[in-house]
Amino acid sequence: MPYKTVLTAALLAAATLVSALAAEPVLEFKVNKDAPRTAGMCGPTHDEEVIYGLGSDGKQHYFAVGTDVRGSGIMIWQSDDLVNWKDAGRVFTRENKPAILENGGRGFAYTFRNVEVGDDGVYRLLDTPAQGNNRLGNAFWAPCIYYHVYDQTYYLYYCCSAFGVRNSFIGCAKSKTLDKGWTDCGVLIHTRVGDGKRFNAIDPAVIMGENTGRVWMVYGSYFGGIALVELDPKDPSKLLHPGTHGKTVASRTTDTVFDISTLEKAKAAPKNDPTAGQGIEGASILYHRYLHDGYYYLFVSYDNLEWSYHCRVGRSKDIEGPYLDYNGKPLIYDQRKLGEDTVYGTKIIGPYRWKSTGTGWAGTGHTTVFQARGKVMFGSNSKWQGERGSFLGLRRVF
Numbered sequence: 267m268p269y270k271t272v273l274t275a276a277l278l279a280a281a282t283l284v285s286a287l288a289a290e291p292v293l294e295f296k297v298n299k300d301a302p303r304t305a306g307m308c309g310p311t312h313d314e315e316v317i318y319g320l321g322s323d324g325k326q327h328y329f330a331v332g333t334d335v336r337g338s339g340i341m342i343w344q345s346d347d348l349v350n351w352k353d354a355g356r357v358f359t360r361e362n363k364p365a366i367l368e369n370g371g372r373g374f375a376y377t378f379r380n381v382e383v384g385d386d387g388v389y390r391l392l393d394t395p396a397q398g399n400n401r402l403g404n405a406f407w408a409p410c411i412y413y414h415v416y417d418q419t420y421y422l423y424y425c426c427s428a429f430g431v432r433n434s435f436i437g438c439a440k441s442k443t444l445d446k447g448w449t450d451c452g453v454l455i456h457t458r459v460g461d462g463k464r465f466n467a468i469d470p471a472v473i474m475g476e477n478t479g480r481v482w483m484v485y486g487s488y489f490g491g492i493a494l495v496e497l498d499p500k501d502p503s504k505l506l507h508p509g510t511h512g513k514t515v516a517s518r519t520t521d522t523v524f525d526i527s528t529l530e531k532a533k534a535a536p537k538n539d540p541t542a543g544q545g546i547e548g549a550s551i552l553y554h555r556y557l558h559d560g561y562y563y564l565f566v567s568y569d570n571l572e573w574s575y576h577c578r579v580g581r582s583k584d585i586e587g588p589y590l591d592y593n594g595k596p597l598i599y600d601q602r603k604l605g606e607d608t609v610y611g612t613k614i615i616g617p618y619r620w621k622s623t624g625t626g627w628a629g630t631g632h633t634t635v636f637q638a639r640g641k642v643m644f645g646s647n648s649k650w651q652g653e654r655g656s657f658l659g660l661r662r663v664f
Contacts, residue, residue, distance in 0.1 A: 308343045308351040310334055310655025313408035313469070313548065315634045316348075316645055319420060322446040329354065329444040330634075330645075330658060331409045331422065340406050340424055342445050348643070348660050354445045357409070357422060364437065364450050408548070408632065411444070412472035414481070414502050420444055421502050423454065423483070425468035432457045432489050434467040438503040451503035455485075455495070455511065463511050464490030469632070471550040472497065473562075475585050481506075482585055484515065484564070487547035491517025491598070492566060494586060515587045516566050516580070516597035516611075518546050545569050548577075548632030551585075556640055564589045564597065566611060567631035567646075575631030577646060578611025615646060615661070629656060635663070 308314060311332035321327050321344065330343040330351065340357035358364045409424040419440050427434035435456035441447040457467040466489040474481050481497040495512030498504045548567035561581040568576055580589030580597040589597045595610040619626030629649040636643050641662055648659030 307657040308332070308345070309657035311341055311343070311658065312647055312656045313632045314343075314645060314647075314658040315410040315471075316636055316643070316658075316660070317411045317413065317420075317444065318636070318638060319411075319413060319444050320442070321354075322443045327444075329411070331357070331411055332658070333406045333408065333424075334655065340409050340422075343658075344445060351658075357424070357439060357448045358450070362448060362450070364439075408469045410471050410550075410634075412474075412481075412502065415474070416499065418442070421472070422448060423470040423472060425470065427466070427468045432459055432461075432463075432466045434458075436467045436470050436483075436485060440503060454497075454503060455505060457489075457511070464514065465493045465511055466490070469548050472502065473551050473553065473585075474499075476553045476555075476562075482551070483512075484549045484551050485512075486549065488545055490514065491519070491546055492549045492564075513586065514598055515589060516546060516549065516564060518568070518599065518601045518609075550633045550635050552635045552637075552642070553585075554642065555637060556642070562589075563635070565614070565633040565635060565644075566597065567633060568609070568611070569631070571629055571631060571647070572649075573617060573628050575629040575647065576616030577614050577631055577633050578609070579614050580611055614644070614663075625650070627659060630659065 308330050309332075311330075311334050314330045314332035316328060316330045318326060318328050321329070328345045328348055330345070332341050332343070333339070334341065342354040342356065343351045344354040345351045407425040407427050409422055412421045412423070413419075414421055419442060422439045422441070423436055424439070425434060425436050436454045438451045438454050439448040440451055441449065455467050457463055457465060465486045467485060468487050470483050470485040472481065472483045479499055481499050481502045482494055483497055484492055484494050486492040491514050493512035494515045495510060496506040498506045546566055546568055550565045552563045552565070554561060554563060560583055562583075562585045563579055563581045564587075565577055565579045568574075568578060578591070578597075580591045582589045587598075591597065591610050592612040593610075597611055599610050601608060615630050617626070617628040617630055627648045627650060630646045632647050634645040636645075643660055644663045645658055645660045647656045649656050
């Protein structure tokens with residue numbers, strides 16, 4: 267089918283989607299600084315991505331996907347107001363195995379094994395010890411969801427990784443609805459120790475370029491910074507150019523690959539230790555359709571996810587960059603050469619505490635950004651003092 271015909275069909279599909287979104291509920295938020303509502307919040311979960319779309323009941327809802335360190339697999343949450351959430355199931359179950367299990371992890375520097383806990387049949391992939399890392403945990407990390415107007419299909423990108431090393435891959439699954447029916451498409455991109463590449467294949471976020479029909483994915487964590495790679499618009503579960511790992515769009519160091527001892531030291535560093543300042547991960551990207559300013563906005567997460575995790579942003583007229591902050595500084599720089607206190611990127615959120623109560627939120631990183639009825643919504647991890655785990659914190663961007 268000619269590309270022009272495909273693009274026309276895609277625009278018609280997009281118009282249909284916009285029509286469906288017309289019934290999206292009006293959102294009103296009130297902030298109670300004295301009492302968090304963790305009981306009804308989305309979580310405990312980490313690295314959530316939010317999208318408004320079709321459920322298996324034939325109705326439109328907000329959905330969030332995320333993972334958790336306690337081995338719950340890839341979780342799906344559902345809401346109609348972005349405030350009250352309910353558990354809507356898991357992506358991979360006994361009836362729907364992830365493709366990585368079919369080959370036992372062949373082709374990677376380490377293998378995955380699945381463990382079924384209880385009677386729910388939910389897949390929890392655990393990673394085997396690798397490169398001196400002998401910690402086991404939920405190897406599913408940081409999923410994201412993208413709606414592809416060409417085939418009116420939802421694509422879910424997820425990661426499997428061993429903590430602290432580049433033994434990782436990004437896989438992809440697809441479905442016509444957001445809470446059920448996911449079919450795994452297999453591995454999209456993978457990295458491993460010793461492959462000579464810069465990046466770490468986790469933390470994906472996907473976007474279609476404005477008026478181009480081209481599909482892009484940003485990804486990366488610590489090692490080499492944040493990468494941008496192009497996906498196949500005919501099948502976004504695949505790279506447009508297989509074997510490529512993309513180009514750097516954000517980084518806080520010029521190192522090609524972090525030394526593992528340096529990385530472990532940075533992640534374990536106490537507050538205000540300068541070695542903790544090299545972390546960059548959890549990127550997301552947004553084209554602001556309501557502003558009509560022609561900019562792509564790249565959000566990145568910095569520092570230690572337990573306490574100093576925070577988000578910064580840069581923008582560019584070209585999706586491939588360069589991305590600059592409010593002061594015109596690039597998001598690709600070497601912090602060590604500039605001085606340990608020099609950080610580029612316009613800070614949009616960080617940990618904070620209410621003076622009146624002495625309590626507040628920490629670990630406010632790993633972003634999800636989306637547009638709803640003329641409003642831009644921003645979500646991140648949020649850890650409340652005294653509460654176990656992380657919750658999805660949503661705020662409006664003005």
